[in-house]
Every structure is written in C-alpha cells, then in structure tokens.
Amino acid sequence: MLMPKRAKYRKQFRGSWEGVATRGAEISFGEFALKSQEAGWISSRQIEAARRAMVHFTKRGGKIWIRIFPDKPVSKKPPETRMGSGKGATDRYVAVIKPGTVLFEMGGVGRDVAKEAMRLAAMKLPVDVRFIERDRA
16 A cells, blocks of 8 residues: 655644645646546545556556655544543545546546546545546647
8 A cells, every 4th residue: 555655744634625736736656647636635546546446447458657655644443442642543545536636547448438437436535536638739
C-alpha cells in the first residue's frame, strides 16, 4: 500500500475542503483519465483496490498512472478509550482530493476497454468521478 517513507510531522489537522483543483487537473501522461467531481479523502487501500480493478480488467495491457498519493496521516483512538489522553496513533494515510483532480490515467488501450476499466475503478472510490479523454487537437 502507498504511504510516505518519512514525514516531517507524525500527525496533522483535518484541514478544509474548499476550492477546486488548479494543479493536477489536466491529463499529462495517458489518453484517458478519471477526474474527481467532488472533494474528499481517498485512502491508500481504496487507491490500491481501484488500481487492481483496472489492471485485472485490462489483463495487464496498456499503462496506468496513479496521479494521487496518500500523504496525509489520519489518527484514530483505540475502541473503548476514555475521553482525553491526547490524540490517537496514526491509523491510515489518505490523499486529499479536490473537485477537478485527475486521479488515474491510462494509455495504450482502446477507448471501450479504458472506459470499462475506469468504471470498475470508480466503484472502489468514495468520490464521484468522470471519465475524460485527451483532446486530439
């Protein structure tokens, strides 16, 4: 699973979900992509599940680029713990997603194969996404 090798700080605040993506909003590598329609957090497990769904459907054909990385630690306190005693330990890592962020890209496969693979990947994600294509200009 994806996670940072090292971090400057072990724990982070939650932060706000305002605004739209300006960076990472265009197709850079492949011909087809999944673009988010809403803000949210995507965990490293969800990214891996979506990647596996695409790889399985394409039978390891073509190339897949993951454009997001889970670098935000989310902490969780153990069950049945009393209030107080500080913030919990890091439970998982998430990628912060804004509307318009390109999540995955795919190249080297046909449009129909890419669309179906991306549809299967979209089912594994907690945010609404849209299938987009590179402009052929």
